[in-house]
Amino acid sequence: MKIVSVLLFGIICVQHQTSAASFGGHEGFFGIGRNTFDTRVIGGSNAERHQFPYMVALHNQGRHTCGASVVSPTWVVTAAHCCDKNMGLNCATTQVVAGQLHQFENHLDVQKASVAKVVIHPQYYYNGTFIDHDITLLKLASKLVFSVAVQPVKLPSANQVFTQGWLSGWGVYQRPPTLPVTLQYLKMDVITNNECDEILKHFEPYEQLPLIDSMVCAMPPSKGPETGCNGDSGGPLADDGVLIGVTSWAVNCGTYKENAPTVFTVVNKYLDFINAHVDDLPLRDGN
Numbered sequence: 001m002k003i004v005s006v007l008l009f010g011i012i013c014v015q016h017q018t019s020a021a022s023f024g025g026h027e028g029f030f031g032i033g034r035n036t037f038d039t040r041v042i043g044g045s046n047a048e049r050h051q052f053p054y055m056v057a058l059h060n061q062g063r064h065t066c067g068a069s070v071v072s073p074t075w076v077v078t079a080a081h082c083c084d085k086n087m088g089l090n091c092a093t094t095q096v097v098a099g100q101l102h103q104f105e106n107h108l109d110v111q112k113a114s115v116a117k118v119v120i121h122p123q124y125y126y127n128g129t130f131i132d133h134d135i136t137l138l139k140l141a142s143k144l145v146f147s148v149a150v151q152p153v154k155l156p157s158a159n160q161v162f163t164q165g166w167l168s169g170w171g172v173y174q175r176p177p178t179l180p181v182t183l184q185y186l187k188m189d190v191i192t193n194n195e196c197d198e199i200l201k202h203f204e205p206y207e208q209l210p211l212i213d214s215m216v217c218a219m220p221p222s223k224g225p226e227t228g229c230n231g232d233s234g235g236p237l238a239d240d241g242v243l244i245g246v247t248s249w250a251v252n253c254g255t256y257k258e259n260a261p262t263v264f265t266v267v268n269k270y271l272d273f274i275n276a277h278v279d280d281l282p283l284r285d286g287n
Ligand SMILES: *[C@@H]1O[C@H](CO)[C@@H](O)[C@H](O)[C@H]1NC(C)=O
Pocket: 127, 128, 129, 130
């Protein structure tokens, strides 16, 4: 069976447990960072404080599940599957944590907000083997105060082309699946969907082929084993503070010898969706 392993963390999916091991089993856990499965040491890096001021963590029942990006004082963007009720997730009760470098740290930079409104993309669809429109907006119940630690990401322009980006997240970084304390990041090259398809073809049954318009792939410049991982879902792939993609899924990398891309929702395909809801966008400068 073909599966698409979405990259959320920590909630065991009863409904899709057998088809998508990434929800709870070891086989699906991949990391930005160290891959201890086949002894290749791969490297995400520890972020510095204030390096990714648009990066936020989503906590559900006190546990990290996903990342997200600040787009305005009262809105963050994340992946739709991070709020998927079919997987036992309810973003209405999510706590949004901005300004954090280390998970659950007690630091003056940290700002926490609860969620006032969840806007899942109306055409979001995920059935364990196929995913589309994996993007959601969360309106915060209180305003973020922008600072050196908390800043909005810029939205891209509709036709902006990216060749590289920085993935960041608190997703799994080693086996057995462990979440890092410190935010991890990884520089990646954006690759074409054709190239991505060519690589993903080798990973049957863990693939969604062909890739569709709403998706873009990235791999490290070395085409090495570094990848987004469970817990990175919803977080940013950004270049120079401009949001390229929302982390969505990956094949079960780490369990294979071959390296695989991470797949993101393409943000510039969703500017209308974002503009229709986010009423307090700061000035945009995608170019
Ligand atoms: C999931 O949806 C896709 C696209 O509609 C379809 O091709 C596939 O068969 C579905 N898979 C399951 C398990 O229902």
